[in-house]
Structure formats: C-alpha cells, structure tokens
Amino acid sequence: MIDWINLLGWVGFVLLFAGAIIFGVTSLIEKRKRASFIAVLLFTPLLGLYAVLLLLDFSFHSSILLGMLILGGIFFCLIILPIGKKSQMRIIGNQERVDERDALFHRFYRIQSGILQFDAYYRDHPDKFDIDEKIRSLPLLGHPGSSSYHPLSSLFFRATFDILERMTLDVEWDAESVEQQPIPVSPEELSKRIRGFARYLGADLIGFTKLNPAYIYSHIGRSPGEWGSPITLNHRYAIAICVEMDHKMIRHAPDSTVTTETSFKYFEAAKIAMILARYINLLGYEARAHVDANYRVMCVPIAVDAGLGELGRLGLLITPEFGPRVRISVVTTNLPLPVDNPICFGVQNFCDLCKKCATNCPSGAIESGHKSIYKGVEKWQSIQESCYRFWRLQGSDCGICIKVCPYSHPRSPLHDLVRWTIRRNHLARRLALLGDDLFYGRHPDERFSLPDWHNSG
Numbered sequence: 536m537i538d539w540i541n542l543l544g545w546v547g548f549v550l551l552f553a554g555a556i557i558f559g560v561t562s563l564i565e566k567r568k569r570a571s572f573i574a575v576l577l578f579t580p581l582l583g584l585y586a587v588l589l590l591l592d593f594s595f596h597s598s599i600l601l602g603m604l605i606l607g608g609i610f611f612c613l614i615i616l617p618i619g620k621k622s623q624m625r626i627i628g629n630q631e632r633v634d635e636r637d638a639l640f641h642r643f644y645r646i647q648s649g650i651l652q653f654d655a656y657y658r659d660h661p662d663k664f665d666i667d668e669k670i671r672s673l674p675l676l677g678h679p680g681s682s683s684y685h686p687l688s689s690l691f692f693r694a695t696f697d698i699l700e701r702m703t704l705d706v707e708w709d710a711e712s713v714e715q716q717p718i719p720v721s722p723e724e725l726s727k728r729i730r731g732f733a734r735y736l737g738a739d740l741i742g743f744t745k746l747n748p749a750y751i752y753s754h755i756g757r758s759p760g761e762w763g764s765p766i767t768l769n770h771r772y773a774i775a776i777c778v779e780m781d782h783k784m785i786r787h788a789p790d791s792t793v794t795t796e797t798s799f800k801y802f803e804a805a806k807i808a809m810i811l812a813r814y815i816n817l818l819g820y821e822a823r824a825h826v827d828a829n830y831r832v833m834c835v836p837i838a839v840d841a842g843l844g845e846l847g848r849l850g851l852l853i854t855p856e857f858g859p860r861v862r863i864s865v866v867t868t869n870l871p872l873p874v875d876n877p878i879c880f881g882v883q884n885f886c887d888l889c890k891k892c893a894t895n896c897p898s899g900a901i902e903s904g905h906k907s908i909y910k911g912v913e914k915w916q917s918i919q920e921s922c923y924r925f926w927r928l929q930g931s932d933c934g935i936c937i938k939v940c941p942y943s944h945p946r947s948p949l950h951d952l953v954r955w956t957i958r959r960n961h962l963a964r965r966l967a968l969l970g971d972d973l974f975y976g977r978h979p980d981e982r983f984s985l986p987d988w989h990n991s992g
Contacts, residue, residue, distance in 0.1 A: 544589050544600045547607060552582055561949045562974075569981055570974040619961025622883040624839070624846055630749035630911035633833065635756030636763065639919040642667055644828075645757045652762050666920050673927035676794065681930025683791045688989050689930065692791065695798035696827075703805055703829040704759055708812065712819025720818075722873050729811065729872075733776060736807040740777035740854060740861070742841030743872040746770055749911070750833045750840075758829045766831055770821060770867035772874070774811065775834070775841035777854060777861040778804045780937075782945040783983075785860055788934035789897070789925075792989050797932055800862040801827040808864035815870050822868035834863040836912075842875035845882035849892040849901055849936040850917045853882050855954060858942025880958040885941075886915070889968050892936035895978055898925035901936060939979050941971040 555578040562570040588600065635641055636656060642663070646653040648671075657664045674680035677693040712718055726743065733741045746768075755764045784796035805826035815822035825832050835852045839845060844854035844861075851859040855878070893903035900922035902915040909916050926932050937943055944950040953970075956963035975981075984990075 540597050540601050540604070541589065543604055547604060548582070548585055548589060551585065555582060557949055561947050564947075565945065566983060567975065567981065569976060573974055614956055614960055614963040614966060617959045619884075621879045621881045622887075623877075623879045624883060625913040626911060627908050627913050628911050630747070632749055632751060632753040633910060634754045635752040635758065635766075635830070636754055638752075638756055639923055641756035643670070643923070645762065655763075663920075666924075670920065670924050670927055673924070674930065676926060676930060676932070677791070678930070682928060683789070683930040685791070688795075689791055691989070692794040692798040692931075695795070695802055699798065699802045699805060699826075700828045702802075703809070703824075703826045706809060706812065706824045706826065706829055708816045708822075710816050710819055710821050713817060714819070717819030722871050725818075725870065726873050729774065729814075732814065733774075733807055733811055736810055737778060737803050738776045738807050739779045740775075740843050740856065742775050742838070742843045742875045744773050744775065744837060744841040744874050746773040746832070746867055747836070747840060750836045752831055752833070758831065768823070768831055768867060770823070770869050772868050772870060772872050773832070773837045773841065774808075774866040774868070774872070775838040775843055776804055776807050776811075776864045776866070777838065777843055777852070777857075778807070778864075779857045780860040780862060782860060782943065785934055785938050785943065786981075786983055787985060788938040789929050789931055790985065791931040792985060793934035793937075794931040795989065797862065797934070801864075804862045804864035808866050812866045812868070815866070815868050818870065820868055820870040822866055822870065825865040825867065827862075827864075830865075832865055832867060834865050837865050838863050840877055842878045845879065846914055847882055847892075847940070847942075848886035848890065848915045849940065850915065851937070853886075853940070853942050855880050855958065856946065858940050858944070859937045860943050881961075881964060882942075884961060885957060885964045885968070888964060889941065891939045891941065891971075891977070895935050895939045896922075897933070897935060898922050900925075941967065 555574065558578075559571060559574050562574060588596075588603075637660075642656070646656055657667075674684070677689040678684065679686075683689070710717075730741055751768050752758075752766050755762055755766060778800045780796050780800050784792050787793060805824070808824035808826050812822040812824040823831065825834065835846060835850075838852050844852045847853040847859060849859060852861060852863060853859050854861055890903055893901040898918075898921040900918040902917060906913050907916050922933070942954070944953075953963075953967050957967045
C-alpha cells in the first residue's frame with residue numbers, strides 16, 4: 536500500500552513538473568517575461584517542497600501524502616467536470632433594426648459639414664453634434680498630430696484601407712448560372728464545397744445561419760448608395776467568415792501596428808467574401824458580400840448565430856479558438872444551406888467575472904457594470920464616441936481591449952487546455968482569471984519590440 540502511495544506521489548510530481556516546464560517554455564516562446572519570472576518564483580519552491588516530502592521518511596509520511604493526493608484528485612475533478620451553468624445572450628422582446636446612419640463611422644466618413652445630409656442628421660440628433668465636432672477637431676487616423684503617427688509606418692494601414700475601400704465599392708453582382716439555370720445540387724454538397732473553398736481562400740472560421748431580418752440595417756448610411764434610402768435584402772441565409780489577427784501584432788496595442796494588422800485582415804476577409812459571393816452567383820443564386828466600408832448587415836450578431844462565437848463585454852465577437860482576435864465578413868444569399876447552431880462556451884459568465892477590457896480601456900468606453908437592453912438584446916453597451924475619440928488621439932484603432940482579453944492568448948497546448956476547462960466549468964473560469972491576473976497582470980504593461988519594418992524609431 537505504502538509503495539503504491541509513493542509511486543502515485545512521484546507520478547503527481549512528474550505531472551506537475553512537466554506542467555511547469557510546458558508553462559515556462561510557452562511563456563518564453565511568447566516572450567512573456569513577467570509570466571516566466573513569476574513561474575520560476577512560484578513553481579520552484581512548491582516543487583522543491585513536494586520533492587522533499589516525497590523523499591523524507593517519517594511516521595505520518597504516507598498519510599500526509601495520501602491526503603494530498605486525494606485533495607489533488609478532488610481539485611482536478613472539480614475543474615474539469617462540466618459543473619455550473621453557462622448563460623446565453625438573451626433576446627428580450629422584439630428586436631429592432633439598426634439605422635446605419637447612426638453608426639459612428641458613418642458620421643465621420645460619409646457626411647461632412649456643409650452638405651444637406653450633415654444638417655439633416657444633426658437636426659434629428661442634436662445630442663450628438665457637440666461631441667462629434669470635438670472629435671472632428673482631432674487628427675484623422677494615420678495623419679500627423681496623433682500620438683502614434685510616423686511618416687513611414689502610419690502609411691501601411693492607410694494604403695491598405697484605401698485599396699480596400701476602392702475594391703469594395705461595387706459588390707452587387709447578378710446571378711448568372713453558366714448552365715442558364717441554378718445548378719441542381721444538395722445543400723450538403725454545397726456546404727462542403729463552400730467551406731472548403733473558403734478555407735482555401737484563407738478563412739479561419741466559417742459558419743452558416745438563417746439571416747435574422749433584425750440584423751439588416753434599416754437605411755443606408757456609410758455604405759455606397761443613396762444616403763438615407765431604405766435597405767431591402769431578401770436573402771434567407773448568411774455565411775459568416777472570420778480571419779484571425781496575428782497575436783504578435785495585436786500585443787503592441789495601442790500602437791499603429793494594430794491598425795496595420797486590422798486593415799490587412801479586413802482586406803483578407805473582404806477578399807474571401809467577395810469571391811464566395813461571386814462563386815454563388817455563378818451557381819445561379821443571388822449573393823452579396825458585406826465587407827468593411829460596404830455593409831448592409833451587422834456582422835457580429837450574424838457570426839454569433841452562425842456558431843462562430845459569442846458576444847463579449849467588449850462588444851466584439853469572442854471565438855473559442857482566437858478570442859476577439861478576428862475580423863469578420865458576411866455573404867448573404869438565397870442559396871439554401873444547412874445551418875449551424877449558435878454555441879455557448881461560457882463567455883457571458885466569464886465576462887461577468889473578468890472585466891479586464893473595461894478596467895484597461897483608456898477611454899472608459901466599455902461598460903464595467905451590468906448588461907442593459909438595446910434594441911431587444913441584453914448585452915453590455917459600449918460608448919462609441921469615447922472609444923473613437925481615443926482612436927483619433929492615438930492615431931490607431933487602439934485594440935487594448937483585444938490585447939488584454941484572456942481569450943486572446945495565442946493557440947498552444949497550454950492555452951487550449953485552459954480554454955477547454957473554462958468552456959466546461961465555472962470554477963475553472965475563476966481560477967483561469969486569477970491565473971491570468973497573476974502571470975500576465977491585471978493591467979498588462981509588457982512592452983515588445985516592434986517589427987523592424989514597422990519600427991517608429
């Protein structure tokens with residue numbers, strides 16, 4: 536009996552030692568100096584004491600060791616078993632469509648002082664005029680005067696966005712089957728083809744859903760077309776596409792490297808959506824891509840419906856694989872597709888506990904309290920104007936909320952294991968948050984060297 540206890544004790548030691556080594560190596564690969572330093576301070580004495588206990592021989596040795604192993608086994612079960620409920624985002628009553636004219640970017644990129652639409656909008660929304668004018672007095676993103684402006688590196692994202700906007704001006708194509716009629720094929724076959732083609736084009740995530748009419752903008756604002764015209768979109772299905780943003784670029788937030796990465800991944804997501812939409816047109820079905828600067832729909836809730844993730848406190852889609860480090864595009868179509876189910880992996884509960892994005896938001900734009908009901912959806916509502924004002928001061932699209940989100944850690948066996956446990960277990964969520972604060976900081980402030988080609992020095 537005693538030999539078996541000692542053997543199990545040494546097995547436990549080897550597992551803990553291996554875990555410590557994996558964490559240390561992962562932290563070194565990710566260049567997380569704080570995590571590596573704290574790991575050495577924490578794990579070295581604990582593993583040392585455990586080894587001493589295994590090697591010593593005294594009267595209660597086996598009893599103490601057995602007690603530790605039992606407690607360790609109970610703790611292990613408590614964090615891996617599916618314990619605790621997972622809350623879902625709730626729809627409260629009837630959902631209202633959103634007017635794209637109220638979208639923040641519309642007010643700064645489509646209407647300008649001196650034109651009729653400008654006067655019409657602020658006549659109907661006088662409460663927005665003063666704050667919007669103060670923001671207009673600040674430098675544009677990528678222009679001189681902002682904190683992160685550099686005459687060379689700030690032009691990276693400006694070049695990308697300029698090409699993206701020109702490329703996406705016209706996404707309206709007619710259905711024109713090469714066989715003069717819609718090609719007969721089963722929805723399952725089409726699903727396989729479209730998913731495979733999308734991944735070949737560079738999509739990291741793709742999902743299908745029935746299009747909720749509430750997620751179609753009510754009137755044209757920023758996107759091409761006659762300003763204020765009602766939007767009609769008679770498509771029944773939607774394809775949501777996500778492209779991962781590189782963690783090595785996002786970790787520099789709020790430097791302009793974030794916007795370089797954001798602009799390029801918007802470009803990649805747009806490319807995929809536009810080609811997929813055209814492919815569906817050639818099959819003989821209606822399809823439209825919805826991409827940066829040319830949306831008719833809201834991408835985040837559609838991606839939620841398509842099972843790609845959940846809406847988080849920071850107002851962005853949080854995916855199981857990449858957290859909020861994604862850019863999204865959508866294709867709407869009348870092509871019948873087998874739909875995916877929404878997923879629930881504990882984001883609402885985790886965001887309720889975490890609040891790291893709100894704590895670190897330099898503009899105070901992210902809600903740190905409870906959810907509210909907005910147009911029929913119970914969610915955390917951010918202050919768009921405060922967020923965008925900081926963008927203009929900083930000269931980038933910030934990204935601090937994405938950087939500090941515990942779901943944003945890069946893919947690795949260790950981080951994937953943590954994601955698996957917090958998906959299943961409420962206690963694991965609390966422990967994961969405590970661990971994230973301990974090893975990476977409640978207010979992460981580590982500095983990383985910018986890529987040489989992006990260095991602002």
